[in-house]
Amino acid sequence: MRRSVLAALIVVSTVPGTQARTSPAPGQAEAVRAIFTPVTGAPERPSAAVAWITEGADAEFAFFGRADLGAPDAPDAQTFYEIGSITKGLTGIILADMARAGEIGIHDRLEALLPDGESMPEAIRRITLAQLATHSSGLPRMPGNIIVGMTDPMNPFAHYDEARLLAFLRNYKAPVANTITPEYSNLGFGLLGYVLARKAGMPYEELLKTRVLEPLGMHDTTITMTSEQSARLAPPFSKGQPARNWDLNVFAGAGAVRSTAADMSKLLRALMYPPDGRLGTAIALALEPRGSLGSAQVGFGWVTSTRPNGQTVVWHDGGTGGYRAFMGFTPPHSPRAGIVVLTNTGDDSANPLGFRALEALTR
Numbered sequence: 031m032r033r034s035v036l037a038a039l040i041v042v043s044t045v046p047g048t049q050a051r052t053s054p055a056p057g058q059a060e061a062v063r064a065i066f067t068p069v070t071g072a073p074e075r076p077s078a079a080v081a082w083i084t085e086g087a088d089a090e091f092a093f094f095g096r097a098d099l100g101a102p103d104a105p106d107a108q109t110f111y112e113i114g115s116i117t118k119g120l121t122g123i124i125l126a127d128m129a130r131a132g133e134i135g136i137h138d139r140l141e142a143l144l145p146d147g148e149s150m151p152e153a154i155r156r157i158t159l160a161q162l163a164t165h166s167s168g169l170p171r172m173p174g175n176i177i178v179g180m181t182d183p184m185n186p187f188a189h190y191d192e193a194r195l196l197a198f199l200r201n202y203k204a205p206v207a208n209t210i211t212p213e214y215s216n217l218g219f220g221l222l223g224y225v226l227a228r229k230a231g232m233p234y235e236e237l238l239k240t241r242v243l244e245p246l247g248m249h250d251t252t253i254t255m256t257s258e259q260s261a262r263l264a265p266p267f268s269k270g271q272p273a274r275n276w277d278l279n280v281f282a283g284a285g286a287v288r289s290t291a292a293d294m295s296k297l298l299r300a301l302m303y304p305p306d307g308r309l310g311t312a313i314a315l316a317l318e319p320r321g322s323l324g325s326a327q328v329g330f331g332w333v334t335s336t337r338p339n340g341q342t343v344v345w346h347d348g349g350t351g352g353y354r355a356f357m358g359f360t361p362p363h364s365p366r367a368g369i370v371v372l373t374n375t376g377d378d379s380a381n382p383l384g385f386r387a388l389e390a391l392t393r
Contacts, residue, residue, distance in 0.1 A: 058090070058390075059090065061390040061393075062082065062390070062391075063092060065387050065390065066094045066383060070095040071094065071095035072095075072270075073270030075378060076098070077093070077105045077373065077374055078105075078371060078373045079107070079290070080092045080093070080094070080369065081294060081298065081369070082368065082387070082391055083295065083299055083367065083369075084391055085366040085367070089298070089299065093107075093109075097109050097264040105264055105291075107291045108292060109291070110250075110260075110263040110288050110289065110290055111288065111289065111290070111373070111374060112266070112275065112287075112353040113285075113287050113294070113348045113372070114347075114349045114354070115219075115284065115348040115349065116287070116347065116348040116357055117219075117284060118219045118283070118346065119316070119330075121226070121330075121331060122316040122330025123309075124226055124241050125159055126315040126316040127241050127308065127312035130308060131308065134229055136159050139156055139157065140154055140157045141155035141156070151201075151203070153202060153203075154199050159225070161218075162218045162221060162222040163218075164320060164321035164323075165212050165213060165214050165321070165328060166210060167210070167215065168210040168213075169213075169215045169217050169221070170213065172217055173190075173198040175194060176190060182274070184273065184274040185275070186351075187276060187277065187279055188277040189279070190278075190280060190281060192224070194280075195220070195280050212322060212323050214323065216284045216285065217284075219281075219283050220281035221283075222283055223281075223283015224283065226283070234282040234286075235254060235286075245309050246300050246309070247296055249293070250289065250290045250292065251288070251289040251290070251293045252289075253286045253287055265374060266376065267352050268377055269376075273351045275351075276351055290372075295370060297357070297370075298359060298368045298369075299368075301317065301359060302359050302368050316329055316332060332346055333345055333346060334361070337389070341360065341392065342364060343359070344358065345357060345384075349379065350376065353373065353376060354373050354375055354376065355370075355371065356369070356370070356380040356385075357370050357371075358384055358385065360388070360392060364392075365392040366392075367388055369388050
């Protein structure tokens with residue numbers, strides 16, 4: 031990528047208040063810098079916040095570019111980014127936690143969970159929570175009525191509320207084919223988050239914080255931002271131009287979360303090394319592959335795939351109008367490493383950078 035006059039500002043650090051590396055690995059920071067420095071700091075990708083964990087070591091961080099092209103400051107571990115569809119992995123953990131607690135069954139059907147569920151079309155009534163969580167429900171990627179009532183194409187979900195979701199489901203006509211081909215579905219995960227919150231009797235954001243974020247100490251991960259948090263938000267960009275932040279309304283469980291590199295490193299560690307207790311058990315259940323999605327396997331949102339170099343990676347990515355994010359890690363019984371990449375660009379996926387860096391960290 032062409033380097034602009036906004037030369038990348040690079041910072042490598044540990045999060046304030048955390049313990050220094052317990053197992054230094056010379057060359058890791060240099061490898062990360064070599065990947066991200068040439069492609070960060072220009073309007074096409076203003077900034078990147080990167081966190082990584084290797085076996086026996088605390089999280090390390092590197093920060094590139096300028097969080098806002100109109101200001102000189104580099105991002106840091108407390109800079110906010112939208113994580114997009116990595117939210118789906120969090121929703122999968124909620125499902126696993128509620129199932130382990132006996133509050134819900136992964137094979138419970140929507141007919142028992144939706145308002146007037148028994149009056150829904152049969153193709154909707156029979157869908158199970160596990161099918162929603164593994165993209166095997168047969169539902170399309172997006173609801174057909176998504177554009178009805180849309181007033182801001184740069185914030186395309188803000189108008190899409192419970193009433194519109196239920197209207198789509200009541201009028202849903204399943205494909206004629208008798209077999210269901212797994213298809214990545216934002217609709218499916220938005221619906222999953224909606225019914226889990228309804229079952230728990232609280233808004234999705236409160237459910238997420240209660241079940242996952244607060245137990246992991248992720249106090250800087252949220253949907254609704256305070257004014258202080260908003261001041262730390264890296265502005266969104268797309269094609270080098272300012273973009274809009276997204277409000278996902280009833281689709282919150284599919285991609286509404288905003289977070290920081292510091293908090294996402296806590297999630298990464300919990301995924302790599304599930305903690306003792308109920309939440310750790312739920313995380314392990316959510317990660318367990320139980321279906322296919324193209325050439326990959328999928329658990330409750332989390333994808334497991336084999337890279338061209340033969341490396342197995344568990345991962346999810348995310349993208350909104352002005353952000354791209356990636357989280358991936360290697361499973362047990364392999365060289366252990368995990369990485370989080372947060373960027374404020376809506377154009378180029380963070381996936382290639384994240385996969386390259388993960389390969390370098392395990393080399």
